[in-house]
Amino acid sequence: MNVMTTLGHVYLVGAGPGDPDLLTVKALRLIEAADVVVHDRLVSDAILEHVRPGAQMINVGKLPNHHPFPQANINALLVSLAGRHQNVVRLKGGDPYMFGRGSEEVGVLREAGISYTVVPGITAAQGIAAATGAPLTHRGLATGVRFVTGHCRAGHDLDLDWDGLADPDTTLVFYMGRGHAAEISEKLRASGLAAEMPVMLVADGTRETESRHFTTLERLAETAAKLEKSRPVLIVIGRVVDLADDLALRAFDLCEQVRHG
Ligand SMILES: C[S@@+](CC[C@H](N)C(=O)[O-])C[C@H]1O[C@@H](n2cnc3c(N)ncnc32)[C@H](O)[C@@H]1O
Structure with missing residues:
Protein backbone atom coordinates (compact mmCIF):
# COMPACT_ATOMS: atom_id res chain seq x y z
CA MET A 1 0.00 0.00 0.00
CA ASN A 2 1.33 3.41 -1.01
CA VAL A 3 0.63 5.59 2.06
CA MET A 4 1.39 9.28 1.76
CA THR A 5 1.24 12.00 4.41
CA THR A 6 -1.89 13.98 3.64
CA LEU A 7 -3.26 17.17 5.01
CA GLY A 8 -6.81 16.70 4.03
CA HIS A 9 -9.89 14.60 4.30
CA VAL A 10 -12.04 13.71 1.28
CA TYR A 11 -15.83 13.76 1.60
CA LEU A 12 -17.75 11.86 -1.05
CA VAL A 13 -21.02 13.71 -0.92
CA GLY A 14 -24.33 12.86 -2.58
CA ALA A 15 -25.96 15.99 -3.97
CA GLY A 16 -29.36 14.41 -4.66
CA PRO A 17 -31.21 14.70 -7.96
CA GLY A 18 -31.04 18.47 -8.38
CA ASP A 19 -33.44 20.31 -6.09
CA PRO A 20 -31.20 21.98 -3.47
CA ASP A 21 -33.87 21.40 -0.81
CA LEU A 22 -33.17 17.67 -1.19
CA LEU A 23 -29.59 18.02 0.06
CA THR A 24 -28.98 16.48 3.46
CA VAL A 25 -28.03 18.86 6.27
CA LYS A 26 -24.60 17.22 6.38
CA ALA A 27 -24.08 17.64 2.63
CA LEU A 28 -24.97 21.33 2.82
CA ARG A 29 -22.63 21.91 5.76
CA LEU A 30 -19.76 20.23 3.94
CA ILE A 31 -20.37 22.08 0.67
CA GLU A 32 -20.36 25.40 2.52
CA ALA A 33 -17.12 24.56 4.36
CA ALA A 34 -15.18 22.99 1.48
CA ASP A 35 -11.81 24.33 0.34
CA VAL A 36 -12.26 22.63 -3.00
CA VAL A 37 -15.28 21.01 -4.67
CA VAL A 38 -14.84 18.43 -7.41
CA HIS A 39 -18.22 17.98 -9.05
CA ASP A 40 -20.04 16.10 -11.79
CA ARG A 41 -22.19 17.37 -14.64
CA LEU A 42 -25.31 16.19 -12.78
CA VAL A 43 -24.80 18.53 -9.83
CA SER A 44 -27.21 21.41 -10.41
CA ASP A 45 -26.19 25.08 -10.47
CA ALA A 46 -28.66 25.72 -7.64
CA ILE A 47 -26.53 23.44 -5.43
CA LEU A 48 -23.18 24.82 -6.58
CA GLU A 49 -24.36 28.26 -5.47
CA HIS A 50 -23.77 27.06 -1.90
CA VAL A 51 -20.01 26.71 -2.44
CA ARG A 52 -18.35 29.52 -0.51
CA PRO A 53 -16.71 32.34 -2.46
CA GLY A 54 -13.00 31.67 -2.75
CA ALA A 55 -13.32 27.89 -2.73
CA GLN A 56 -11.93 26.16 -5.78
CA MET A 57 -14.44 24.41 -8.05
CA ILE A 58 -13.40 21.71 -10.49
CA ASN A 59 -15.93 20.34 -12.99
CA VAL A 60 -15.08 16.78 -13.99
CA GLY A 61 -18.46 16.26 -15.67
CA LYS A 62 -18.89 13.68 -18.35
CA LEU A 63 -21.45 13.54 -21.12
CA PRO A 64 -22.90 10.12 -22.09
CA ASN A 65 -20.31 8.23 -24.20
CA HIS A 66 -17.96 11.16 -23.94
CA HIS A 67 -15.36 11.11 -21.22
CA PRO A 68 -13.34 14.32 -21.23
CA PHE A 69 -12.07 13.57 -17.73
CA PRO A 70 -11.29 9.85 -17.39
CA GLN A 71 -12.07 8.17 -14.08
CA ALA A 72 -8.37 7.44 -13.49
CA ASN A 73 -7.63 11.17 -13.70
CA ILE A 74 -10.43 11.95 -11.23
CA ASN A 75 -8.98 9.40 -8.82
CA ALA A 76 -5.50 10.91 -9.14
CA LEU A 77 -6.92 14.42 -8.74
CA LEU A 78 -8.60 13.52 -5.43
CA VAL A 79 -5.36 12.07 -4.07
CA SER A 80 -3.41 15.13 -5.12
CA LEU A 81 -6.00 17.60 -3.73
CA ALA A 82 -5.98 15.80 -0.37
CA GLY A 83 -2.28 16.59 -0.19
CA ARG A 84 -2.93 20.30 -0.57
CA HIS A 85 -6.33 21.05 1.02
CA GLN A 86 -7.98 20.28 4.33
CA ASN A 87 -11.58 19.77 3.21
CA VAL A 88 -11.99 18.22 -0.21
CA VAL A 89 -15.59 17.62 -1.28
CA ARG A 90 -16.20 15.20 -4.12
CA LEU A 91 -19.77 16.10 -5.03
CA LYS A 92 -21.79 13.58 -7.02
CA GLY A 93 -25.35 13.65 -8.36
CA GLY A 94 -27.83 11.53 -6.40
CA ASP A 95 -26.12 9.03 -4.12
CA PRO A 96 -22.37 8.36 -4.48
CA TYR A 97 -22.90 4.59 -4.22
CA MET A 98 -25.72 4.37 -6.76
CA PHE A 99 -24.23 4.04 -10.25
CA GLY A 100 -21.83 6.78 -9.20
CA ARG A 101 -18.44 5.01 -9.13
CA GLY A 102 -18.14 6.22 -5.54
CA SER A 103 -16.80 2.87 -4.38
CA GLU A 104 -14.01 3.02 -6.97
CA GLU A 105 -12.95 6.43 -5.69
CA VAL A 106 -13.08 5.18 -2.11
CA GLY A 107 -10.86 2.26 -3.12
CA VAL A 108 -8.22 4.64 -4.45
CA LEU A 109 -8.37 6.83 -1.33
CA ARG A 110 -7.98 3.77 0.89
CA GLU A 111 -5.06 2.58 -1.17
CA ALA A 112 -3.37 5.98 -0.77
CA GLY A 113 -4.05 6.07 2.98
CA ILE A 114 -6.29 9.13 2.72
CA SER A 115 -9.07 9.51 5.25
CA TYR A 116 -12.56 9.85 3.80
CA THR A 117 -16.26 10.01 4.66
CA VAL A 118 -19.17 9.01 2.44
CA VAL A 119 -22.31 11.14 2.79
CA PRO A 120 -25.38 9.54 1.19
CA GLY A 121 -27.67 11.47 -1.11
CA ILE A 122 -31.19 11.00 -2.36
CA THR A 123 -30.92 8.91 -5.48
C1 LIG B 1 -24.21 8.01 -13.61
S1 LIG B 1 -25.86 7.85 -13.09
C2 LIG B 1 -25.74 8.61 -11.51
C3 LIG B 1 -26.88 8.30 -10.61
C4 LIG B 1 -26.79 9.02 -9.29
N1 LIG B 1 -25.64 8.60 -8.54
C5 LIG B 1 -28.05 8.83 -8.45
O1 LIG B 1 -27.97 8.23 -7.36
O2 LIG B 1 -29.11 9.31 -8.85
C6 LIG B 1 -26.64 9.10 -14.08
C7 LIG B 1 -28.09 8.77 -14.43
O3 LIG B 1 -28.91 8.98 -13.29
C8 LIG B 1 -30.20 9.41 -13.72
N2 LIG B 1 -30.47 10.72 -13.13
C9 LIG B 1 -29.72 11.35 -12.22
N3 LIG B 1 -30.27 12.52 -11.86
C10 LIG B 1 -31.41 12.63 -12.57
C11 LIG B 1 -32.43 13.62 -12.65
N4 LIG B 1 -32.40 14.73 -11.91
N5 LIG B 1 -33.46 13.39 -13.51
C12 LIG B 1 -33.51 12.28 -14.24
N6 LIG B 1 -32.58 11.32 -14.21
C13 LIG B 1 -31.55 11.48 -13.38
C14 LIG B 1 -30.16 9.45 -15.24
O4 LIG B 1 -30.61 8.21 -15.73
C15 LIG B 1 -28.68 9.64 -15.50
O5 LIG B 1 -28.33 9.20 -16.80
Missing part, protein backbone atom coordinates in the same frame (compact mmCIF):
# COMPACT_ATOMS: atom_id res chain seq x y z
CA ALA A 124 -32.73 10.02 -8.64
CA ALA A 125 -35.33 7.25 -8.29
CA GLN A 126 -36.35 8.39 -4.80
CA GLY A 127 -36.45 12.08 -5.70
CA ILE A 128 -38.48 11.41 -8.82
CA ALA A 129 -40.89 9.05 -7.06
CA ALA A 130 -41.64 11.72 -4.47
CA ALA A 131 -41.89 14.51 -7.05
CA THR A 132 -44.19 12.65 -9.42
CA GLY A 133 -46.35 10.72 -6.97
CA ALA A 134 -45.40 7.39 -8.61
CA PRO A 135 -44.18 5.38 -5.59
CA LEU A 136 -41.47 2.77 -6.05
CA THR A 137 -43.59 0.14 -4.29
CA HIS A 138 -47.30 0.06 -3.58
CA ARG A 139 -49.44 -2.60 -2.00
CA GLY A 140 -51.17 -4.56 -4.76
CA LEU A 141 -49.14 -2.97 -7.55
CA ALA A 142 -45.45 -3.58 -6.83
CA THR A 143 -43.93 -5.86 -4.19
CA GLY A 144 -40.42 -4.69 -4.96
CA VAL A 145 -38.23 -2.36 -6.98
CA ARG A 146 -35.07 -2.86 -8.99
CA PHE A 147 -32.55 -0.16 -9.87
CA VAL A 148 -30.94 -1.18 -13.14
CA THR A 149 -28.23 0.30 -15.32
CA GLY A 150 -29.26 0.94 -18.91
CA HIS A 151 -25.69 1.71 -19.86
CA CYS A 152 -22.96 -0.49 -21.29
CA ARG A 153 -19.91 -0.12 -23.49
CA ALA A 154 -20.66 1.59 -26.82
CA GLY A 155 -21.62 -0.90 -29.52
CA HIS A 156 -22.53 -3.67 -27.05
CA ASP A 157 -25.93 -5.05 -26.02
CA LEU A 158 -27.04 -4.68 -22.41
CA ASP A 159 -26.01 -7.76 -20.45
CA LEU A 160 -29.02 -8.13 -18.14
CA ASP A 161 -31.16 -10.96 -16.80
CA TRP A 162 -34.20 -10.00 -18.87
CA ASP A 163 -36.32 -12.96 -17.71
CA GLY A 164 -35.66 -11.99 -14.10
CA LEU A 165 -36.49 -8.35 -14.76
CA ALA A 166 -39.74 -9.01 -16.64
CA ASP A 167 -41.83 -9.31 -13.49
CA PRO A 168 -45.12 -7.34 -13.52
CA ASP A 169 -45.03 -7.11 -9.69
CA THR A 170 -41.68 -5.31 -9.67
CA THR A 171 -41.04 -1.64 -10.47
CA LEU A 172 -38.05 -1.26 -12.78
CA VAL A 173 -36.02 1.95 -12.67
CA PHE A 174 -33.49 2.31 -15.46
CA TYR A 175 -30.65 4.77 -14.94
CA MET A 176 -28.78 5.92 -18.08
CA GLY A 177 -31.29 3.97 -20.19
CA ARG A 178 -32.33 6.48 -22.86
CA GLY A 179 -29.74 5.31 -25.42
CA HIS A 180 -30.88 1.68 -25.01
CA ALA A 181 -34.63 2.35 -24.80
CA ALA A 182 -35.43 0.24 -27.88
CA GLU A 183 -33.48 -2.72 -26.54
CA ILE A 184 -35.04 -2.41 -23.06
CA SER A 185 -38.53 -2.36 -24.60
CA GLU A 186 -37.90 -5.29 -26.94
CA LYS A 187 -36.11 -7.54 -24.47
CA LEU A 188 -38.64 -7.02 -21.65
CA ARG A 189 -41.54 -7.76 -24.01
CA ALA A 190 -39.74 -10.82 -25.40
CA SER A 191 -39.41 -12.02 -21.79
CA GLY A 192 -43.14 -11.63 -21.22
CA LEU A 193 -43.77 -8.12 -19.87
CA ALA A 194 -46.97 -6.69 -21.36
CA ALA A 195 -46.65 -4.24 -24.27
CA GLU A 196 -49.10 -1.90 -22.52
CA MET A 197 -47.18 -1.82 -19.21
CA PRO A 198 -47.11 1.86 -18.12
CA VAL A 199 -43.81 3.70 -18.47
CA MET A 200 -42.76 7.16 -17.27
CA LEU A 201 -39.68 9.00 -18.46
CA VAL A 202 -38.58 11.94 -16.34
CA ALA A 203 -36.00 14.40 -17.61
CA ASP A 204 -34.26 16.80 -15.19
CA GLY A 205 -36.19 15.27 -12.29
CA THR A 206 -36.85 17.57 -9.27
CA ARG A 207 -35.42 20.60 -11.10
CA GLU A 208 -37.28 23.65 -12.36
CA THR A 209 -36.88 22.23 -15.89
CA GLU A 210 -38.35 18.81 -15.01
CA SER A 211 -40.55 17.17 -17.63
CA ARG A 212 -42.57 13.95 -17.42
CA HIS A 213 -43.48 11.75 -20.37
CA PHE A 214 -46.01 8.96 -20.03
CA THR A 215 -46.01 6.07 -22.48
CA THR A 216 -46.16 2.28 -22.68
CA LEU A 217 -43.44 -0.34 -22.88
CA GLU A 218 -44.23 -0.82 -26.57
CA ARG A 219 -43.79 2.89 -27.33
CA LEU A 220 -40.85 3.53 -24.99
CA ALA A 221 -38.25 3.97 -27.75
CA GLU A 222 -40.21 6.56 -29.73
CA THR A 223 -40.92 8.58 -26.55
CA ALA A 224 -37.26 8.41 -25.48
CA ALA A 225 -36.10 9.58 -28.92
CA LYS A 226 -37.96 12.88 -28.46
CA LEU A 227 -35.95 13.87 -25.36
CA GLU A 228 -32.85 16.05 -25.66
CA LYS A 229 -29.65 14.10 -25.17
CA SER A 230 -28.12 16.66 -22.82
CA ARG A 231 -30.73 16.09 -20.07
CA PRO A 232 -30.55 13.25 -17.51
CA VAL A 233 -33.49 10.90 -17.98
CA LEU A 234 -34.82 8.23 -15.65
CA ILE A 235 -37.10 5.47 -16.98
CA VAL A 236 -39.68 3.99 -14.59
CA ILE A 237 -41.54 0.88 -15.76
CA GLY A 238 -44.42 -0.65 -13.85
CA ARG A 239 -47.99 -0.35 -12.67
CA VAL A 240 -47.04 2.28 -10.08
CA VAL A 241 -46.67 4.76 -12.95
CA ASP A 242 -50.48 4.96 -13.07
CA LEU A 243 -50.34 6.69 -9.65
CA ALA A 244 -48.20 9.60 -10.91
CA ASP A 245 -49.89 12.96 -10.67
CA ASP A 246 -49.97 15.87 -13.01
CA LEU A 247 -47.41 18.64 -12.54
CA ALA A 248 -50.26 21.06 -11.98
CA LEU A 249 -51.35 19.08 -8.94
CA ARG A 250 -47.98 19.29 -7.21
CA ALA A 251 -48.41 20.75 -3.74
CA PHE A 252 -47.00 24.21 -3.18
CA ASP A 253 -44.88 23.18 -0.24
CA LEU A 254 -43.31 25.16 2.59
CA CYS A 255 -39.85 25.17 1.02
CA GLU A 256 -41.20 26.65 -2.21
CA GLN A 257 -43.09 29.29 -0.24
CA VAL A 258 -39.91 30.24 1.63
CA ARG A 259 -37.85 30.28 -1.58
CA HIS A 260 -40.27 32.47 -3.51
CA GLY A 261 -41.25 34.66 -0.60
Whole structure:
Protein backbone atom coordinates (compact mmCIF):
# COMPACT_ATOMS: atom_id res chain seq x y z
CA MET A 1 0.00 0.00 0.00
CA ASN A 2 1.33 3.41 -1.01
CA VAL A 3 0.63 5.59 2.06
CA MET A 4 1.39 9.28 1.76
CA THR A 5 1.24 12.00 4.41
CA THR A 6 -1.89 13.98 3.64
CA LEU A 7 -3.26 17.17 5.01
CA GLY A 8 -6.81 16.70 4.03
CA HIS A 9 -9.89 14.60 4.30
CA VAL A 10 -12.04 13.71 1.28
CA TYR A 11 -15.83 13.76 1.60
CA LEU A 12 -17.75 11.86 -1.05
CA VAL A 13 -21.02 13.71 -0.92
CA GLY A 14 -24.33 12.86 -2.58
CA ALA A 15 -25.96 15.99 -3.97
CA GLY A 16 -29.36 14.41 -4.66
CA PRO A 17 -31.21 14.70 -7.96
CA GLY A 18 -31.04 18.47 -8.38
CA ASP A 19 -33.44 20.31 -6.09
CA PRO A 20 -31.20 21.98 -3.47
CA ASP A 21 -33.87 21.40 -0.81
CA LEU A 22 -33.17 17.67 -1.19
CA LEU A 23 -29.59 18.02 0.06
CA THR A 24 -28.98 16.48 3.46
CA VAL A 25 -28.03 18.86 6.27
CA LYS A 26 -24.60 17.22 6.38
CA ALA A 27 -24.08 17.64 2.63
CA LEU A 28 -24.97 21.33 2.82
CA ARG A 29 -22.63 21.91 5.76
CA LEU A 30 -19.76 20.23 3.94
CA ILE A 31 -20.37 22.08 0.67
CA GLU A 32 -20.36 25.40 2.52
CA ALA A 33 -17.12 24.56 4.36
CA ALA A 34 -15.18 22.99 1.48
CA ASP A 35 -11.81 24.33 0.34
CA VAL A 36 -12.26 22.63 -3.00
CA VAL A 37 -15.28 21.01 -4.67
CA VAL A 38 -14.84 18.43 -7.41
CA HIS A 39 -18.22 17.98 -9.05
CA ASP A 40 -20.04 16.10 -11.79
CA ARG A 41 -22.19 17.37 -14.64
CA LEU A 42 -25.31 16.19 -12.78
CA VAL A 43 -24.80 18.53 -9.83
CA SER A 44 -27.21 21.41 -10.41
CA ASP A 45 -26.19 25.08 -10.47
CA ALA A 46 -28.66 25.72 -7.64
CA ILE A 47 -26.53 23.44 -5.43
CA LEU A 48 -23.18 24.82 -6.58
CA GLU A 49 -24.36 28.26 -5.47
CA HIS A 50 -23.77 27.06 -1.90
CA VAL A 51 -20.01 26.71 -2.44
CA ARG A 52 -18.35 29.52 -0.51
CA PRO A 53 -16.71 32.34 -2.46
CA GLY A 54 -13.00 31.67 -2.75
CA ALA A 55 -13.32 27.89 -2.73
CA GLN A 56 -11.93 26.16 -5.78
CA MET A 57 -14.44 24.41 -8.05
CA ILE A 58 -13.40 21.71 -10.49
CA ASN A 59 -15.93 20.34 -12.99
CA VAL A 60 -15.08 16.78 -13.99
CA GLY A 61 -18.46 16.26 -15.67
CA LYS A 62 -18.89 13.68 -18.35
CA LEU A 63 -21.45 13.54 -21.12
CA PRO A 64 -22.90 10.12 -22.09
CA ASN A 65 -20.31 8.23 -24.20
CA HIS A 66 -17.96 11.16 -23.94
CA HIS A 67 -15.36 11.11 -21.22
CA PRO A 68 -13.34 14.32 -21.23
CA PHE A 69 -12.07 13.57 -17.73
CA PRO A 70 -11.29 9.85 -17.39
CA GLN A 71 -12.07 8.17 -14.08
CA ALA A 72 -8.37 7.44 -13.49
CA ASN A 73 -7.63 11.17 -13.70
CA ILE A 74 -10.43 11.95 -11.23
CA ASN A 75 -8.98 9.40 -8.82
CA ALA A 76 -5.50 10.91 -9.14
CA LEU A 77 -6.92 14.42 -8.74
CA LEU A 78 -8.60 13.52 -5.43
CA VAL A 79 -5.36 12.07 -4.07
CA SER A 80 -3.41 15.13 -5.12
CA LEU A 81 -6.00 17.60 -3.73
CA ALA A 82 -5.98 15.80 -0.37
CA GLY A 83 -2.28 16.59 -0.19
CA ARG A 84 -2.93 20.30 -0.57
CA HIS A 85 -6.33 21.05 1.02
CA GLN A 86 -7.98 20.28 4.33
CA ASN A 87 -11.58 19.77 3.21
CA VAL A 88 -11.99 18.22 -0.21
CA VAL A 89 -15.59 17.62 -1.28
CA ARG A 90 -16.20 15.20 -4.12
CA LEU A 91 -19.77 16.10 -5.03
CA LYS A 92 -21.79 13.58 -7.02
CA GLY A 93 -25.35 13.65 -8.36
CA GLY A 94 -27.83 11.53 -6.40
CA ASP A 95 -26.12 9.03 -4.12
CA PRO A 96 -22.37 8.36 -4.48
CA TYR A 97 -22.90 4.59 -4.22
CA MET A 98 -25.72 4.37 -6.76
CA PHE A 99 -24.23 4.04 -10.25
CA GLY A 100 -21.83 6.78 -9.20
CA ARG A 101 -18.44 5.01 -9.13
CA GLY A 102 -18.14 6.22 -5.54
CA SER A 103 -16.80 2.87 -4.38
CA GLU A 104 -14.01 3.02 -6.97
CA GLU A 105 -12.95 6.43 -5.69
CA VAL A 106 -13.08 5.18 -2.11
CA GLY A 107 -10.86 2.26 -3.12
CA VAL A 108 -8.22 4.64 -4.45
CA LEU A 109 -8.37 6.83 -1.33
CA ARG A 110 -7.98 3.77 0.89
CA GLU A 111 -5.06 2.58 -1.17
CA ALA A 112 -3.37 5.98 -0.77
CA GLY A 113 -4.05 6.07 2.98
CA ILE A 114 -6.29 9.13 2.72
CA SER A 115 -9.07 9.51 5.25
CA TYR A 116 -12.56 9.85 3.80
CA THR A 117 -16.26 10.01 4.66
CA VAL A 118 -19.17 9.01 2.44
CA VAL A 119 -22.31 11.14 2.79
CA PRO A 120 -25.38 9.54 1.19
CA GLY A 121 -27.67 11.47 -1.11
CA ILE A 122 -31.19 11.00 -2.36
CA THR A 123 -30.92 8.91 -5.48
CA ALA A 124 -32.73 10.02 -8.64
CA ALA A 125 -35.33 7.25 -8.29
CA GLN A 126 -36.35 8.39 -4.80
CA GLY A 127 -36.45 12.08 -5.70
CA ILE A 128 -38.48 11.41 -8.82
CA ALA A 129 -40.89 9.05 -7.06
CA ALA A 130 -41.64 11.72 -4.47
CA ALA A 131 -41.89 14.51 -7.05
CA THR A 132 -44.19 12.65 -9.42
CA GLY A 133 -46.35 10.72 -6.97
CA ALA A 134 -45.40 7.39 -8.61
CA PRO A 135 -44.18 5.38 -5.59
CA LEU A 136 -41.47 2.77 -6.05
CA THR A 137 -43.59 0.14 -4.29
CA HIS A 138 -47.30 0.06 -3.58
CA ARG A 139 -49.44 -2.60 -2.00
CA GLY A 140 -51.17 -4.56 -4.76
CA LEU A 141 -49.14 -2.97 -7.55
CA ALA A 142 -45.45 -3.58 -6.83
CA THR A 143 -43.93 -5.86 -4.19
CA GLY A 144 -40.42 -4.69 -4.96
CA VAL A 145 -38.23 -2.36 -6.98
CA ARG A 146 -35.07 -2.86 -8.99
CA PHE A 147 -32.55 -0.16 -9.87
CA VAL A 148 -30.94 -1.18 -13.14
CA THR A 149 -28.23 0.30 -15.32
CA GLY A 150 -29.26 0.94 -18.91
CA HIS A 151 -25.69 1.71 -19.86
CA CYS A 152 -22.96 -0.49 -21.29
CA ARG A 153 -19.91 -0.12 -23.49
CA ALA A 154 -20.66 1.59 -26.82
CA GLY A 155 -21.62 -0.90 -29.52
CA HIS A 156 -22.53 -3.67 -27.05
CA ASP A 157 -25.93 -5.05 -26.02
CA LEU A 158 -27.04 -4.68 -22.41
CA ASP A 159 -26.01 -7.76 -20.45
CA LEU A 160 -29.02 -8.13 -18.14
CA ASP A 161 -31.16 -10.96 -16.80
CA TRP A 162 -34.20 -10.00 -18.87
CA ASP A 163 -36.32 -12.96 -17.71
CA GLY A 164 -35.66 -11.99 -14.10
CA LEU A 165 -36.49 -8.35 -14.76
CA ALA A 166 -39.74 -9.01 -16.64
CA ASP A 167 -41.83 -9.31 -13.49
CA PRO A 168 -45.12 -7.34 -13.52
CA ASP A 169 -45.03 -7.11 -9.69
CA THR A 170 -41.68 -5.31 -9.67
CA THR A 171 -41.04 -1.64 -10.47
CA LEU A 172 -38.05 -1.26 -12.78
CA VAL A 173 -36.02 1.95 -12.67
CA PHE A 174 -33.49 2.31 -15.46
CA TYR A 175 -30.65 4.77 -14.94
CA MET A 176 -28.78 5.92 -18.08
CA GLY A 177 -31.29 3.97 -20.19
CA ARG A 178 -32.33 6.48 -22.86
CA GLY A 179 -29.74 5.31 -25.42
CA HIS A 180 -30.88 1.68 -25.01
CA ALA A 181 -34.63 2.35 -24.80
CA ALA A 182 -35.43 0.24 -27.88
CA GLU A 183 -33.48 -2.72 -26.54
CA ILE A 184 -35.04 -2.41 -23.06
CA SER A 185 -38.53 -2.36 -24.60
CA GLU A 186 -37.90 -5.29 -26.94
CA LYS A 187 -36.11 -7.54 -24.47
CA LEU A 188 -38.64 -7.02 -21.65
CA ARG A 189 -41.54 -7.76 -24.01
CA ALA A 190 -39.74 -10.82 -25.40
CA SER A 191 -39.41 -12.02 -21.79
CA GLY A 192 -43.14 -11.63 -21.22
CA LEU A 193 -43.77 -8.12 -19.87
CA ALA A 194 -46.97 -6.69 -21.36
CA ALA A 195 -46.65 -4.24 -24.27
CA GLU A 196 -49.10 -1.90 -22.52
CA MET A 197 -47.18 -1.82 -19.21
CA PRO A 198 -47.11 1.86 -18.12
CA VAL A 199 -43.81 3.70 -18.47
CA MET A 200 -42.76 7.16 -17.27
CA LEU A 201 -39.68 9.00 -18.46
CA VAL A 202 -38.58 11.94 -16.34
CA ALA A 203 -36.00 14.40 -17.61
CA ASP A 204 -34.26 16.80 -15.19
CA GLY A 205 -36.19 15.27 -12.29
CA THR A 206 -36.85 17.57 -9.27
CA ARG A 207 -35.42 20.60 -11.10
CA GLU A 208 -37.28 23.65 -12.36
CA THR A 209 -36.88 22.23 -15.89
CA GLU A 210 -38.35 18.81 -15.01
CA SER A 211 -40.55 17.17 -17.63
CA ARG A 212 -42.57 13.95 -17.42
CA HIS A 213 -43.48 11.75 -20.37
CA PHE A 214 -46.01 8.96 -20.03
CA THR A 215 -46.01 6.07 -22.48
CA THR A 216 -46.16 2.28 -22.68
CA LEU A 217 -43.44 -0.34 -22.88
CA GLU A 218 -44.23 -0.82 -26.57
CA ARG A 219 -43.79 2.89 -27.33
CA LEU A 220 -40.85 3.53 -24.99
CA ALA A 221 -38.25 3.97 -27.75
CA GLU A 222 -40.21 6.56 -29.73
CA THR A 223 -40.92 8.58 -26.55
CA ALA A 224 -37.26 8.41 -25.48
CA ALA A 225 -36.10 9.58 -28.92
CA LYS A 226 -37.96 12.88 -28.46
CA LEU A 227 -35.95 13.87 -25.36
CA GLU A 228 -32.85 16.05 -25.66
CA LYS A 229 -29.65 14.10 -25.17
CA SER A 230 -28.12 16.66 -22.82
CA ARG A 231 -30.73 16.09 -20.07
CA PRO A 232 -30.55 13.25 -17.51
CA VAL A 233 -33.49 10.90 -17.98
CA LEU A 234 -34.82 8.23 -15.65
CA ILE A 235 -37.10 5.47 -16.98
CA VAL A 236 -39.68 3.99 -14.59
CA ILE A 237 -41.54 0.88 -15.76
CA GLY A 238 -44.42 -0.65 -13.85
CA ARG A 239 -47.99 -0.35 -12.67
CA VAL A 240 -47.04 2.28 -10.08
CA VAL A 241 -46.67 4.76 -12.95
CA ASP A 242 -50.48 4.96 -13.07
CA LEU A 243 -50.34 6.69 -9.65
CA ALA A 244 -48.20 9.60 -10.91
CA ASP A 245 -49.89 12.96 -10.67
CA ASP A 246 -49.97 15.87 -13.01
CA LEU A 247 -47.41 18.64 -12.54
CA ALA A 248 -50.26 21.06 -11.98
CA LEU A 249 -51.35 19.08 -8.94
CA ARG A 250 -47.98 19.29 -7.21
CA ALA A 251 -48.41 20.75 -3.74
CA PHE A 252 -47.00 24.21 -3.18
CA ASP A 253 -44.88 23.18 -0.24
CA LEU A 254 -43.31 25.16 2.59
CA CYS A 255 -39.85 25.17 1.02
CA GLU A 256 -41.20 26.65 -2.21
CA GLN A 257 -43.09 29.29 -0.24
CA VAL A 258 -39.91 30.24 1.63
CA ARG A 259 -37.85 30.28 -1.58
CA HIS A 260 -40.27 32.47 -3.51
CA GLY A 261 -41.25 34.66 -0.60
C1 LIG B 1 -24.21 8.01 -13.61
S1 LIG B 1 -25.86 7.85 -13.09
C2 LIG B 1 -25.74 8.61 -11.51
C3 LIG B 1 -26.88 8.30 -10.61
C4 LIG B 1 -26.79 9.02 -9.29
N1 LIG B 1 -25.64 8.60 -8.54
C5 LIG B 1 -28.05 8.83 -8.45
O1 LIG B 1 -27.97 8.23 -7.36
O2 LIG B 1 -29.11 9.31 -8.85
C6 LIG B 1 -26.64 9.10 -14.08
C7 LIG B 1 -28.09 8.77 -14.43
O3 LIG B 1 -28.91 8.98 -13.29
C8 LIG B 1 -30.20 9.41 -13.72
N2 LIG B 1 -30.47 10.72 -13.13
C9 LIG B 1 -29.72 11.35 -12.22
N3 LIG B 1 -30.27 12.52 -11.86
C10 LIG B 1 -31.41 12.63 -12.57
C11 LIG B 1 -32.43 13.62 -12.65
N4 LIG B 1 -32.40 14.73 -11.91
N5 LIG B 1 -33.46 13.39 -13.51
C12 LIG B 1 -33.51 12.28 -14.24
N6 LIG B 1 -32.58 11.32 -14.21
C13 LIG B 1 -31.55 11.48 -13.38
C14 LIG B 1 -30.16 9.45 -15.24
O4 LIG B 1 -30.61 8.21 -15.73
C15 LIG B 1 -28.68 9.64 -15.50
O5 LIG B 1 -28.33 9.20 -16.80
